[in-house]
Amino acid sequence: MIKIEDLHKSYVMGSNSLHVLKGIDFNVKEGELVSIMGSSGSGKSTLLNILGMLDEADEGSYVLDGVPIKNLNEKVAAQYRNKFLGFIFQSFNLINYKNAVDNVAMPLYYQGIKRKERMDKAMHYLEKVGLAQWATHLPSELSGGQKQRVAIARALASDPKVLLADEPTGALDTKTSYEVMELIQGINDEGKTILVVTHEPDIAEMTKRIVNLKDGRIIDDTVVKQVIAKSYV
Amino acid sequence: MFNKERWAEIIEALNANRFRTILTAFGVFWGILILVLLLAMTTGLRNGVTSDFGDFATNSLFMWGQGTSKPYKGLPKGRRVQFKLEDVAVLKEKLPELKYVSPRNQLGGYQGANNVTRNEKTGAFSVSGDYPEFIKQQPMDIMAGRFISYSDINEKRKAAVIGKDVVKALYDYGEDPIGTYIKINGVNFMVVGTFKSTNSNGDNEEDANTIFIPFTTFGQAFNRADNVGWMAITAHDNYSITNLKPQIIDIMKTQRSIHPDDRRAIGNFDRAEAFGRINGLFDILTLVGYVVGALILLSGVIGISNIMLIVVKERTKEIGVRRALGATPWNIRLQILQESMVLTMISGMLGIAAASGGIWLMNFFLGPSGSVENFANPSVHVSVAFVALIILIVSGLLAGLIPATRATQMKPIDALRIE
Incomplete structure (x- = not known):
């Protein structure tokens, strides 16, 4: 699904x-x-940013589901992100003036899907993360764990090839963290490819493969x- | 582009900081309000001043004799030029472009001595000897009876057409003036008609104080023979009286044995030229109104642009998230542009509505209490609303342009890092 070879990246600071x-x-x-x-x-x-096409490598190759990711302009990168990837952030990054179901429907909006179908799909994914009854609540009315579940539903909404989670439990207490990991494991069990960036060993142990970077x-x-x-739990 | 979702999103975004939105919108509201009001006031001034011109046909020239400034053909300088009735016929014959050439004589006038009596009642009115065509140059409403006719002229009948105020001064309320007699400078005239001015503004007072009698009768009754006091000349619609003026004056110089270079001998007032000059002045004033209004509007637009920049800054992270979820730069740009357009349009529409209300109020208060000097019926043409709308659309786009570009300048990864 992901093939990376000899990837180099440097940042120039002054x-x-x-x-x-x-x-x-x-791989x-x-x-x-x-x-x-x-x-x-x-x-x-x-x-993770390079995998998420938010950043580009200086050297090396990156192939995602057989598509070489190279020299993308912003428009194509946005379309690829929408089609291939689902993001889960540490700080949830929900849009605070939109309710849960509208947040989930956002990637579908950028796919140009009609409102009714969009809402049906978004509700389906909200149900999947167990928050159907919270659909019309604003993020400010949800707990941290619930927010992350909404974010996961949003990441799933466009049915991407890969989920990229950047410290998904970083802002949550242990119990809630495990609940979120349980959800992530469940999604993985259904066949979705998932990458989780974390610095917590107990979270890492809940995945199937640990890659250590230094x-x-x-x-x-x-x-x-x-x-x-x-x-x- | 503007589906229900977009609208909801725009309203949500604008509602997020309502007080700030209202303050910002006020700038554009105020700008367009001033713009439309300025244009309406200009129109009001134009209406007021042009109505002072009365209803007299615009394409007209008044001409009268003055003292000569040059001796000619043995005639001394300083001689008084006197037009004669025959000159009228010559002008009509030589210049078929002229529609009406009305010789006129006048007696008494505004604030003159009492010259008209009826039984015990007296009054000072201007008495004017005219031809039947005159009513076509100076429209008036005949309230009863008729205007002077050619039979009156040919038979030198002592017939009089009197103004509304003359009726008021000489007759009791409800009395029918038609068929009664009035004495003008001791000569009896039968009233054959009454009139009032068609124009309710400007010089109507003087018009309504006038008595018209046949030109020929005037000459005989008041010893003017075939002398003509002055002429009111109107050209056919497709000829300009201003262009014909030199020819008219040359003919008159030949007729009256005036030196061709004598500029002082014949006085004239070119209504078309004066009207054109006034209209030109108001065209400039309208332009000034547009410019001043547009400049005030500009500060409002800058306000919107400014607030959109702040909005973009505040929503940097949101924009980053949207881009991570698949929003293309164009999606984001369109969103910012639409928000600034909606904000500009709504506040602008409210401004136009408020200006319309203001204009209505002005007309309401001007209406019943009579007209203010040189000001009447302030209004704007419907086209102004369309022009204002176009200005608003352009302004909204301009206001959103810089913020929209700014919104997509930052890379999504940097936008996401902002806390």
């Missing part, structure tokens, strides 16, 4: 050049649930036995 990714080779097959770990500054967020290189890439989140 006269200094910061080499963040120093040659990453990385993800369909249906995997991968966590990317590393201390801050290890390059994990940069890697100073811009992969130092460890092991398949682990998944801890089922439900057992903690």
Whole structure:
């Protein structure tokens, strides 16, 4: 599903050049649930941004579901993001003046889907994350865990190839974190490919494969036995 | 482009900071209000001043004799030029472009001595000797009877057509003036008609104080023979009286043995020229109204642009999220443009509505209490509303342009990092 070869990325800050990714080779097959770990500054967020087409690598190749991702202009990048990817952010990033179902429907809006169909689909995904009865609530009326569930529903709405989660549990307490991970595991069980960036080992253990980054290189890439989140909840 | 969802989204976004939105909208509201009111006031002034001109046919020239400034053919300078009735016939014959050439004589006038009596009642009125065509140059409403006819002229009948105020001064209420007699400078005339001015503004007072009698009768009764006091000349619609003026004056110079270079001998007032000059003045005033109004509107537009920049800044993160979810730069730009357009249009429409209300109020108060000097019926043409609408659309686009560009300048990754 994801094929990355010899990926390099540096940031220029004034006269200094910061080499963040120093040659990453990385493959993800369909249906995997991968966590990317590393201390801050290890390059994990940069890697996720490049995977999410929010940033572009200096060198190396990135192929997503057979489509080479290279030299995209903003318009095409936006369309690819919409079609291929679902984002889950640490701070949820819901639009605060839109209610839950409108937030979920947003990617469908940019696909040009008609309002009725959009609302039906959005409601379907809200039901999936167990928040159907909260559909008309504004984000400010939801708890942190509920917000992240809405965000997950939004990421699923456009039926993307890959879900990219950047510290999805970073702003949540342990119990809520496990509930969110349970949801993510459930989605993965249905066959969705998911990448989770985290620095919490217990969260990483709930995935099926842990990739460890340090100073811009992969130092460890092991398949682990998944801890089922439900057992903690 | 503007589906229900977009509308809801725009309303939501504008509602998010309602007080700020209202303050911003006020700038455009005020600008368009001033613009429309300025144009309406200009029209009011134009109406007021042009109605002062009365209803007299615009394409007209008044001409009278003055003292000569040059000796000619043995005649001394300083001689008084006196037009004769025969000159009228010559002008009509030589210049078929002229529609009416009305010789006129006048007696008494505004604030003159009492010259008209009926039984015990007296009054000072201007008495004018005229031809039947005159009513076509100076329209008036005949209230009863008729105007002077050619039979009156040919038979030199002592017939009089009297103005509304003359009736008021000489007759009791309800009395029928037709067929009665009035004495003008001791000569008895039978009243054959009454009139009032068609125009309710300007010089109506003087018009209504006038008595018309046949030109020929005037000459005989008041010893003017075939002398002509002055002439009111109107050209056919497709000829300009201003262009014909030199020819008219040349003919008169030949007729009256005036030196061809004598500029002072014949006095004239070119209504078309004066009218054109006044109209030109008001065209400039209208232009000034547009410019001043547009400049005030501009500050409102800058206000909108400014607030949209702040909105873009505040929503940087939201824009980042939208782009991560698949919004293209054009989606974002369109959203900002639409918001600024809607804000501009709504406040502008309210401004136009308020201006219409203001104009209505002005007319309401001007109406019953009579007209203010040189000001009447302030109004704007429907086309002004369309022009204002186009100005608003352009303004809204302009106001949104910079913020919309700014919104898509930042890369989504940087936008997402903003807390």
